[in-house]
Amino acid sequence: MVSYLARRMSRPRVVAIVLALAAILVVSLLPTWRAEAATPAAAPAATPAGTAARPVPTPAGRVLLLGRIAPHLQQLTVADLAAKYPQHTQTVTFQSGAGPQSHTYTGPTLYDVLQAAKPTFRSDVKNDALRYAAVIHASDGYESVLSWGEIDPGFAGTEALLAVTQDGVSLAKEGPRLTAPGDTKGGRYVSGVTAVTLVRAGL
Known part of the structure; x- marks a missing residue:
């Protein structure tokens, strides 16, 4: 069926249809991409204010x-x-x-x-x-x-x-x-x- 349609349509028309389908796909994915871009990356856990940082290991004595x-x-x-x-x-x-x-x-x-x-x-x-x-x-x-x-x-x-x-x-x-x-x-x-x-x- 596909080969039959391809033979009946001219090459420029086939290219136009493929480009149109690609455009539809991109438009449908835009909301997902925007949501991902707006979500901030997870930041490393911060030391609570007013707390002391853990000291590095120190030899006994x-x-x-x-x-x-x-x-x-x-x-x-x-x-x-x-x-x-x-x-x-x-x-x-x-x-x-x-x-x-x-x-x-x-x-x-x-x-x-x-x-x-x-x-x-x-x-x-x-x-x-x-x-x-x-x-x-x-x-x-x-x-x-x-x-x-x-x-x-x-x-x-x-x-x-x-x-x-x-x-x-x-x-x-x-x-x-x-x-x-x-x-x-x-x-x-x-x-x-x-x-x-x-x-x-x-x-």
Whole structure:
């Protein structure tokens, strides 16, 4: 049948029919193409505002300092924490999942370590430091937070330590331990600290 019609029609007429069919097909597909062009490509998931970025993996026994601090002081070993900062000793008691615990820790205060890193607080904002918090990251993924007002001697003055010894035993292998004296529960006694990120809350 097709060959019969082709023989009965002239070549220019066949070409015209083919072009007409092609035009009809293009017109029918235009709405689909326009819809696809108007749909934005999926964007990668963004970090929620006000949250701290996850630190890169850090070898055990080292602490990476991140956030709004001077770039020249980024990574500290337990030996650095023991030698470069004033040492404090405290005996604390807190509740854990295994019952009450009591330990004696020695090390620098978290405040001294962060102050030495020269935080970039805004001078044009009244008490800008009070908008900041330190996020403490552990080797097992655990995290805890202390606000700047808690650890600043001019405010609450909590002597949270990045302890380098526990009950006289060095923590050089597993990494320093954050203490939170005054806490009834031990949830903020973070073992195996690998990073401290200083973040600013709010606008």
